[in-house]
Amino acid sequence: MTSSAPVPKLKNVEVECAGCPIRHRAVCARCDAEDLQRLEEIKYYRTYEAGQAIAWAGDEMGFVGSVVRGVATISQTMADGRKQMVGLLLPSDFIGRPGRSSTPYDVTAVSEVTLCCFRRKPFEQLLVSTPAVAERLLDMALDELDAAREWMLILGRKTAREKIASLLTIVARREATVGLPAIKGPIVIDLPLTREAMADYLGLTLETVSRQISALKNEGVIELDGKRRIAVPDIRLLMAETGDDMDGGLIA
Amino acid sequence: MTSSAPVPKLKNVEVECAGCPIRHRAVCARCDAEDLQRLEEIKYYRTYEAGQAIAWAGDEMGFVGSVVRGVATISQTMADGRKQMVGLLLPSDFIGRPGRSSTPYDVTAVSEVTLCCFRRKPFEQLLVSTPAVAERLLDMALDELDAAREWMLILGRKTAREKIASLLTIVARREATVGLPAIKGPIVIDLPLTREAMADYLGLTLETVSRQISALKNEGVIELDGKRRIAVPDIRLLMAETGDDMDGGLIA
DNA sequence: CGGTACTTTGAATTATCTCAAGCGGAGTGG
DNA sequence: CCACTCCGCTTGAGATAATTCAAAGTACCG
Structure with missing residues (x-):
């Protein structure tokens, strides 16, 4: 143990x-x-x-x-x-x-x-x-x-794709606050959450999470480094997928 | 005005x-x-x-x-x-x-x-x-x-039917706290919410809300008095539809 | 009355889920 | 060192709950 x-x-x-x-x-x-x-x-x-x-x-x-x-x-x-x-x-x-x-x-x-x-x-x-x-x-x-x-807005009204993008954005934003505020350049999210844990967050199944992450990867919005580490080349691309009116966010 | x-x-x-x-x-x-x-x-x-x-x-x-x-x-x-x-x-x-x-x-x-x-x-x-x-x-x-x-649990994991039952239960519980705690006997919920407002609460469409309310009515779980006033003959029947482990609730 | 606002119901569409199979890396034990 | 197994992840195909689009129905109000 x-x-x-x-x-x-x-x-x-x-x-x-x-x-x-x-x-x-x-x-x-x-x-x-x-x-x-x-x-x-x-x-x-x-x-x-x-x-x-x-x-x-x-x-x-x-x-x-x-x-x-x-x-x-x-x-x-x-x-x-x-x-x-x-x-x-x-x-x-x-x-x-x-x-x-x-x-x-x-x-x-x-x-x-x-x-x-x-x-x-x-x-x-x-x-x-x-x-x-x-x-x-x-x-x-x-x-x-x-x-x-x-979260209530995310859970109640967003699509699976928007939910994933929102989760990643929230974590990225928070990580950025902790470390250096490197807004430009790729942000690396070291998410220790399994697909199932993400699904439990977003009110989805783990299969749907997996599919949407694959889709975002194929479109170049995110990059996978191993299973858990996710790199975001351009945070604005990701934020554009959240469904939010992207104005505030990092600067606010 | x-x-x-x-x-x-x-x-x-x-x-x-x-x-x-x-x-x-x-x-x-x-x-x-x-x-x-x-x-x-x-x-x-x-x-x-x-x-x-x-x-x-x-x-x-x-x-x-x-x-x-x-x-x-x-x-x-x-x-x-x-x-x-x-x-x-x-x-x-x-x-x-x-x-x-x-x-x-x-x-x-x-x-x-x-x-x-x-x-x-x-x-x-x-x-x-x-x-x-x-x-x-x-x-x-x-x-x-x-x-x-x-609400996050309701939004993320419950079915449309469970969502409706949960909303009604929550309001009923709250009304019961305000007035006399009449646990036995029918509870009347004077909900001033339109179907659309309920839908916006539950992350549903107004049509789905309408259908589920009709279903609950047809099964005798609730009774409609006009459009807005809802009577609950037996709160336990309603609570059984929320998907929750019904133990706490009113007594707690 | 006629109109507006809200609701109900139906039929077709779709996003997500469910079930199922296969993949890949990490750790274990022979 | 090499299977072997476990666990998490991916991908596919079919099922389904909820949505969308559409048409009526009902109550309320001037």
Whole structure:
């Protein structure tokens, strides 16, 4: 079950908030030194392997926290097995809901995931005493609400082709934000999602996803490098396939 | 432009928070007398006729506020006219986002709507000084996020029939919360949505909506009273059609 | 009454799904 | 080192749910 990597699981590099890669985007983004001190006291790290469950729907979750590294998904499954992803958790995203002890969703690590965790109760107290965290959490929740609504449009009204293009654009946009904003030149999307996972995102079958990706490849809109790595030579070509009025996007 | 109703538009009944119908569910739910005083000072009422736009995507919105009475929708429209509703605003729901001056969505009054408005700037200040409001707003945002995710499952994975049943169940559940919790006995849904509006919610065409409603009617799951009023003789029959694992729901 | 707006129903079309077979790389064990 | 198997991916062909296009039907309102 354990990975064969010779390095130890817990990299103790990440005990200092100051050097944290998500310091300025996570729930702690607006904290000053004093706030950070309080967070440091109740935080701890946790690592999950690729494919491992972080939580099952209905589970008690004793903690909330931030994704420091890796990718995780939030999904819902119907009684007969139909599955819909309802959130994509990238570094700096928040997991869990203050004020609720159990999660209604499955949360799964897609790649190896490192979490910065806070036990729920102390975190809820901290929320009251540390407005910087509460404010940031509200902002993040509203951002996620916007993202969910964008997904609703994709799920409800877009064609299979537009759905694929939208997913790739969203991930590309997000990757661009993290790294250098290399708008010109090819963008490489290192998507750790299987075709099936993409299908569960987009409300499609894995066969349809595969067909549409092949089509985009044949038309030169994207290039495949192996199965998972996708290069986008010209992001505007891809964006033209999303069905959106392409104006805002990267610049906004 | 004015309605022909003989009663004046501004019913001055609603100047007192104490007697407000949404006093205990809206953003002000957790306010004490003192907090309420501060809200009273910056609030004002506004009424929209059925069909009237409350805001267009891209508009500057100088206020935020709560729906006091009536139903409104939040929707997105693509360049070619495809439309997706991304939110249903019932009494007590909050409109607008603190910290953002323009809305990315169309907001439309479906029935006559009364809003309790706060100018955005003063409200944002109040948010800092009145934790009771900020906390409630966070909770409401998280509730909306949950609702949006439930919609994502509906949009992505459910059949037309299940979508209709889900919409009716959600509205029925919400109506039940407001009025008496009459779980036994027929529930009457006074849905002010046209078939087209329902279609825009569910990611369907209006014809498909019409067909599925007819089918449910013919099978005795629902009864139509006129075009808009729908009676549900046995909510469990309807819930059985949603595709959900019917356990939680009303009791939870 | 006549008109507008909404709804219902039918028939043909199509995008996506389902079922099914085959491909390719990665890891395993002989 | 070479099968061998597993898992994810691709591709094809037929089935199907939902859409599109079209025509009536119904209620409401001046």
